[in-house]
Amino acid sequence: MEEYFIVSKGDFILSKDMKTIYRLLKKRFGFLNWWPGDSDFEILVGAILTQQTSWKNVEKAVANLKDAHMLDISKISECDIDYLQQLVHPAGFYRQKAIRLKEICSAIIKDYDGFENFLSLDAKNLRESLLSMKGIGRETADSIILYASGKPVFVVDAYTRRILGRVYRQEEAYRNIGYDELQKEIESGIKKDLGLYKDFHAQMVQLGKDYCLKKPLCTNCPLNGICLYSIHNNGVHPSK
Ligand code: SF4
Structure with a gap:
């Protein structure tokens, strides 16, 4: 050590x-063994939904997205906002969180042509990009960089x-x-x-x-x- x-x-x-x-x-x-999530995209979604709520509530919202086959960046970016709000409802602040989630997914697709390209940015550029998105603060950005993109930031x-x-x-x-x-x-x-x-x-x-x-x-x-x-x-x- x-x-x-x-x-x-x-x-x-x-x-x-x-x-x-x-x-x-x-x-x-x-x-x-952290952070819970079957994929890098699920980690990003969890990091956004966990703001101001317990992880238990995030799990329910993520389960809804999975059951509806909606845990996908393209599907969320194209999703009807009322339906998305319904799915993420258990995570609280569901109206705002659904809007943010959809905006973030759309921005990643538009600016980086996909989630993998986005995650492959170096830590500094990834952080700048995340912080430029509404609804993502420093702690959320760093959680995504550490756990989804696999780059060491505390x-x-x-x-x-x-x-x-x-x-x-x-x-x-x-x-x-x-x-x-x-x-x-x-x-x-x-x-x-x-x-x-x-x-x-x-x-x-x-x-x-x-x-x-x-x-x-x-x-x-x-x-x-x-x-x-x-x-x-x-x-x-x-x-x-
Ligand atoms: S970190 Fe210190 S204050 Fe916190 S529970 Fe442990 S001993 Fe108590």
Whole structure:
């Protein structure tokens, strides 16, 4: 694992701590096989639909698209909008999400002549293109780049901010730091490795869902020995 982490000190992250965090998480959760989806296109659709809703609801919407044989970029781009809204209804904000999904599919077909060409862009151009589309923010764009196009970018989500903010006991700083700045800081400490970036993100999500909730469950959290929040609030001492 040593070779994956770069020893350098930034304003927010010490790479040795990122290495420790990853080691502890992986020891607890094992290797996590993410992101759910049978195809790259399904990953893109899931990343768009998952905004402001739970994954369970996304699964229902994706199942509807599959059952209707509509999980296809050309079919969605040509689909009647009322029908598409009906299919993605379980994902919430269905009117807006259906419109966005259709627009994004149409733009990819028009500008890149297909999904494969689009995904073959380098990470920088792919990100620029995704961010130029309505309804795609940085986290969604990076999830698509990482999981659908298979290029290593670190996905910064709310769990990452919350967990690192608590581990370093700088919650306000981690809430307010800009997305790109935090991503750069994290990436400066971890070598660009696709498998590692995918698994690290998955580990953070797992921790955020199981332990580092709004009201954290520190007693059994795998990070409680190094987390300053826990040490300060629960008197748990750092592990050797
Ligand atoms: S020890 Fe508590 S605050 Fe720290 S990461 Fe774990 S759950 Fe969150």
